[in-house]
Amino acid sequence: xxxxxxxxxxxxxxxxxxxxxxxxxxxxxxxxxxxxxxxxxxxxxxxxxxxxxxxxxxxxxxxxxxxxxxxxxxxxxxxxxxxxxxxxxxxxxxxxxxxxxxxxxxxxxxxxxxxxxxxxxxxxxxxxxxxxxxxxxxxxxxxxxxxxxxxxxxxxxxxxxxxxxxxxxxxxxxxxxxxxxxxxxxxxxxxxxxxxxxxxxxxxxxxxxxxxxxxxxxxxxxxxxxxxxxxxxxxxxxxxxxxxxxxxxxxxxxxxxxxxxxxxxxxxxxxxxxxx
Amino acid sequence: xxxxxxxxxxxxxxxxxxxxxxxxxxxxxxxxxxxxxxxxxxxxxxxxxxxxxxxxxxxxxxxxxxxxxxxxxxxxxxxxxxxxxxxxxxxxxxxxxxxxxxxxxxxxxxxxxxxxxxxxxxxxxxxxxxxxxxxxxxxxxxxxxxxxxxxxxxxxxxxxxxxxxxxxxxxxxxxxxxxxxxxxxxxxxxxxxxxxxxxxxxxxxxxxxxxxxxxxxxxxxxxxxxxxxxxxxxxxxxxxxxxxxxxxxxxxxxxxxxxxxxxxxxxxxxxxxxxxxxxxxxxxxxxxxxxxxxxxxxxxxxxxxxxxxxxxxxxxxxxxxxxxxxxxxxxxxxxxxxxxxxxxxxxxxxxxxxxxxxxxxxxxxxxxxxxxxxxxxxxxxxxxxxxxxxxxxxxxxxxxxxxxxxxxxxxxxxxxxxxxxxxxxxxxxxxxxxxxxxxxxxxxxxxxxxxxxxxxxxxxxxxxxxxxxxxxxxxxxxxxxxxxxxxxxxxxxxxxxxxxxxxxxxxxxxxxxxxxxxxxxxxxxxxxxxxxxxxxxxxxxxxxxxxxxxxxxxxxxxxxxxxxxxxxxxxxxxxxxxxxxxxxxxxxxxxxxxxxxxxxx
Numbered sequence: 001x002x003x004x005x006x007x008x009x010x011x012x013x014x015x016x017x018x019x020x021x022x023x024x025x026x027x028x029x030x031x032x033x034x035x036x037x038x039x040x041x042x043x044x045x046x047x048x049x050x051x052x053x054x055x056x057x058x059x060x061x062x063x064x065x066x067x068x069x070x071x072x073x074x075x076x077x078x079x080x081x082x083x084x085x086x087x088x089x090x091x092x093x094x095x096x097x098x099x100x101x102x103x104x105x106x107x108x109x110x111x112x113x114x115x116x117x118x119x120x121x122x123x124x125x126x127x128x129x130x131x132x133x134x135x136x137x138x139x140x141x142x143x144x145x146x147x148x149x150x151x152x153x154x155x156x157x158x159x160x161x162x163x164x165x166x167x168x169x170x171x172x173x174x175x176x177x178x179x180x181x182x183x184x185x186x187x188x189x190x191x192x193x194x195x196x197x198x199x200x201x202x203x204x205x206x207x208x209x210x211x212x213x214x215x216x217x218x219x220x221x222x223x224x225x226x227x228x229x230x231x232x233x234x235x236x237x238x239x240x241x242x243x244x245x246x247x248x249x250x251x252x253x254x255x256x257x258x259x260x261x262x263x264x265x266x267x268x269x270x271x272x273x274x275x276x
Numbered sequence: 277x278x279x280x281x282x283x284x285x286x287x288x289x290x291x292x293x294x295x296x297x298x299x300x301x302x303x304x305x306x307x308x309x310x311x312x313x314x315x316x317x318x319x320x321x322x323x324x325x326x327x328x329x330x331x332x333x334x335x336x337x338x339x340x341x342x343x344x345x346x347x348x349x350x351x352x353x354x355x356x357x358x359x360x361x362x363x364x365x366x367x368x369x370x371x372x373x374x375x376x377x378x379x380x381x382x383x384x385x386x387x388x389x390x391x392x393x394x395x396x397x398x399x400x401x402x403x404x405x406x407x408x409x410x411x412x413x414x415x416x417x418x419x420x421x422x423x424x425x426x427x428x429x430x431x432x433x434x435x436x437x438x439x440x441x442x443x444x445x446x447x448x449x450x451x452x453x454x455x456x457x458x459x460x461x462x463x464x465x466x467x468x469x470x471x472x473x474x475x476x477x478x479x480x481x482x483x484x485x486x487x488x489x490x491x492x493x494x495x496x497x498x499x500x501x502x503x504x505x506x507x508x509x510x511x512x513x514x515x516x517x518x519x520x521x522x523x524x525x526x527x528x529x530x531x532x533x534x535x536x537x538x539x540x541x542x543x544x545x546x547x548x549x550x551x552x553x554x555x556x557x558x559x560x561x562x563x564x565x566x567x568x569x570x571x572x573x574x575x576x577x578x579x580x581x582x583x584x585x586x587x588x589x590x591x592x593x594x595x596x597x598x599x600x601x602x603x604x605x606x607x608x609x610x611x612x613x614x615x616x617x618x619x620x621x622x623x624x625x626x627x628x629x630x631x632x633x634x635x636x637x638x639x640x641x642x643x644x645x646x647x648x649x650x651x652x653x654x655x656x657x658x659x660x661x662x663x664x665x666x667x668x669x670x671x672x673x674x675x676x677x678x679x680x681x682x683x684x685x686x687x688x689x690x691x692x693x694x695x696x697x698x699x700x701x702x703x704x705x706x707x708x709x710x711x712x713x714x715x716x717x718x719x720x721x722x723x724x725x726x727x728x729x730x731x732x733x734x735x736x737x738x739x740x741x742x743x744x745x746x747x748x749x750x751x752x753x754x755x756x757x758x759x760x761x762x763x764x765x766x767x768x769x770x771x772x773x774x775x776x777x778x779x780x781x782x783x784x785x786x787x788x789x790x791x792x793x794x795x796x797x798x799x800x801x802x803x804x805x806x807x808x809x810x811x812x813x814x815x816x817x818x819x820x821x822x823x824x825x826x827x828x829x830x831x832x833x834x835x836x837x838x839x840x841x842x843x844x845x846x847x848x849x850x851x852x853x854x855x856x857x858x859x860x861x862x863x864x865x866x867x868x869x870x871x872x873x874x875x876x877x
Contacts, residue, residue: 084452084492086485096503097496099444161455161489165462166482230448251437267444 033067064154082154311572
């Protein structure tokens with residue numbers, strides 16, 4: 001994709017050398033991957049284009065695994081991911097992780113269910129099919145319909161690692177990895193339960209806590225809430241000016257504030273948490 | 277009296293006076309404290325300070341360079357250490373994974389020994405502990421976030437947010453390790469509990485993915501630290517550039533500092549010397565008010581003070597001169613007015629007893645005036661008798677003139693024998709002439725007689741009768757002549773009274789009567805002979821006519837002489853009056869009151 005060589009200082013100026021041009025003079029930065037990070041990536045792409053008109057940034061979804069594969073296969077410059085790149089699957093030592101923010105995830109239920117929180121054990125029981133009715137967990141007599149995301153979903157992997165403790169969900173899975181699809185499914189299926197990034201939560205669904213702890217920035221910082229993950233932007237060809245500039249732009253205060261506004265947790269907040 | 281420079285000096289003097297009254301406003305800024313230091317130490321300071329600054333800057337730059345080098349090396353060292361540690365950690369993680377799988381395999385073996393399992397478990401736990409310590413140690417000590425100066429350097433080098441990213445990666449590694457560690461513990465626990473199947477399942481479902489995550493996160497951290505080395509290169513390049521700039525700035529600063537110090541020294545030396553020079557220049561041009569600024573305690577200050585003192589002395593001398601000049605002018609003016617007064621005839625001169633030249637001149641003048649005054653007084657005294665004499669002479673001359681005129685008139689009218697009622701000097705000759713003329717009347721024939729014949733006749737006459745009578749007559753004539761002589765002398769003397777004249781006249785009258793008788797007697801004797809002589813006398817008369825004009829001529833001369841004397845006497849009187857009038861202009865009366873003058877000393 002890019003025939004450009006390394007050179008020049010990382011761009012913080014208004015114009016960038018068009019090293020990864022794909023026809024024409026406009027540099028194109030292609031982003032693919034996590035739908036959880038997509039809202040921020042898309043907005044950042046627009047803002048970046050306003051700052052650097054000669055750089056076009058395309059942000060697409062597709063899921064974290066798709067993003068990682070796209071990067072490794074040189075189909076995208078940046079692969080958004082909720083999960084880590086497994087060194088076994090992606091052994092390229094040049095694959096570089098850029099943590100841009102922290103994504104908080106929450107369980108969502110059909111508002112008819114009317115519960116506010118579930119314990120980890122209850123969640124595991126529900127998603128492994130041991131509990132099938134909401135009345136078993138203090139809800140109405142309603143069949144539980146877990147919405148399971150496909151294997152390419154980073155959110156699902158995070159959910160398994162940090163909530164289910166490695167256990168496998170049972171039940172029908174969605175065909176496409178899309179946070180909005182999960183949202184729609186949960187909103188329109190009575191007794192449904194799913195998980196989605198907090199940025200997309202809307203009144204059609206009800207977000208519930210885990211072990212009585214809701215997905216707030218404060219709870220994540222203090223370590224009480226565990227269903228969260230770093231939002232990664234993986235790159236393979238480091239030193240491409242436009243990409244580097246975009247990644248630096250992602251770290252900028254403007255984008256971090258935007259991330260906070262969108263429901264993400266800025267990296268600075270996590271850093272402070274780590275320092276304590 | 278007035279010198280050409282007098283005005284300049286006056287101006288200078290007055291300016292100085294004005295300057296004294298209104299002290300010069302010190303428009304100068306606050307004096308440099310350096311001027312309290314003597315020049316030599318100041319120069320030493322001026323040379324030492326820049327040298328010190330230069331040395332200091334060079335030292336600082338060298339020190340900084342050394343610091344930069346050591347910083348760089350320590351940076352690299354630290355990076356290398358952390359890199360090595362993380363790589364070791366990576367090995368630990370991989371070993372752990374291997375060991376966990378080995379443990380699982382051991383557990384799955386048909387005759388799994390509990391000891392083997394425990395040993396494997398301990399091995400895993402040992403690795404886990406080591407890794408945990410290593411990673412936590414890294415997070416606690418080796419993060420860029422703990423080395424703000426280094427992260428700042430990266431920020432400056434155009435790599436912002438490196439520290440943040442590193443912290444994120446580290447926390448990511450830590451979190452994944454924690455999750456993996458928990459999973460591992462659960463797996464081991466299951467194994468210890470004999471639930472090999474569950475352990476195997478857990479290992480596959482949670483252990484392996486989390487292990488991969490932990491490994492992935494750790495590798496990202498290692499990779500990041502690897503990338504840091506290239507960033508360090510950028511940072512050190514930047515730092516070197518900064519140092520170069522700093523060196524240049526320092527050089528410029530040192531130059532500026534040297535310049536400032538030089539300027540200060542210059543200000544404390546050259547400017548003040550210039551000021552001194554300006555003062556000298558101003559004084560040279562006549563401005564005696566100009567004074568050097570006396571600041572500080574150095575050599576220039578002393579010179580400035582000396583110059584000021586000198587100028588003060590000069591001004592004092594000028595004041596003294598001016599005062600003396602004023603006194604001289606005053607004395608001269610007074611003397612001049614005295615001279616004017618003296619010219620106007622007023623000899624009142626104020627005595628200026630000064631020892632200066634004017635005073636001496638005045639004294640000399642007054643001495644002269646005194647002498648002159650005495651001369652005038654004497655002259656005045658002489659004039660009065662002179663005037664009287666002139667008057668008398670005039671009167672006498674007038675009288676003499678009148679008498680002469682009368683006599684001249686009478687010589688034409690009176691008969692020759694008629695005796696003169698009053699004696700006069702010209703009578704004797706007139707009488708002789710008339711006698712001769714009467715003798716001549718007797719003769720009719722104007723026969724020329726030779727003087728020898730006439731004399732012989734006269735001798736004949738005198739030998740008989742006339743001789744005796746002639747002697748008597750001669751005697752009388754002598755007496756008359758004597759009296760006449762006395763009269764003449766009497767007229768000359770102004771002291772002889774008229775009584776003497778009357779007495780002489782009486783005597784003269786008597787003598788004349790005698791003479792008349794004598795003449796009558798001789799006349800009878802002579803008559804007869806006169807007839808004889810007539811002819812001769814007639815001739816004589818003719819010849820005597822020739823000399824008849826002589827008495828008239830004499831009278832005319834006498835009259836002329838008398839008139840001349842009168843005129844001269846009148847002139848003398850006029851002159852005397854003029855002299856008197858002139859002398860009267862001098863006010864001698866006032867002089868009398870102050871008769872003496874001090875003699876010049």
